[in-house]
Amino acid sequence: MSIGRLPDHEQRILDEMERALRRDRRLDRRLRTLRLSRLPDPARVLARLASYRPRVWTVAVLLAVSIGLMVTGIVTSAPGVIWAFAALWPLTLFALFRLMCRWCGG
Numbered sequence: 001m002s003i004g005r006l007p008d009h010e011q012r013i014l015d016e017m018e019r020a021l022r023r024d025r026r027l028d029r030r031l032r033t034l035r036l037s038r039l040p041d042p043a044r045v046l047a048r049l050a051s052y053r054p055r056v057w058t059v060a061v062l063l064a065v066s067i068g069l070m071v072t073g074i075v076t077s078a079p080g081v082i083w084a085f086a087a088l089w090p091l092t093l094f095a096l097f098r099l100m101c102r103w104c105g106g
Helices: 008-023 025-033 042-050 056-076 079-104
Strands: none
Touching: 008 025, 056 079
């Protein structure tokens, strides 16, 4: 792993230090939490979504609010209400789907 700038004995010492630091799990965890990127890791986001387990009352409230927004949007044709329904409806369907999967054992 020599880059040509250091003598061989110093490069060996440096390589040994790097190996020791890579084995330190606490340091690795602390360095990962100090990431500059604000965006979450896509694999973690998908894992969290896949493990989402909604409660019955959460799905019931989402359904009630969605139906209320749908009826209000049909009656008033207000763009804000329609957009609120459009944003909430997919979340409601996802929560309902996850709840049904949990009940069916899937």
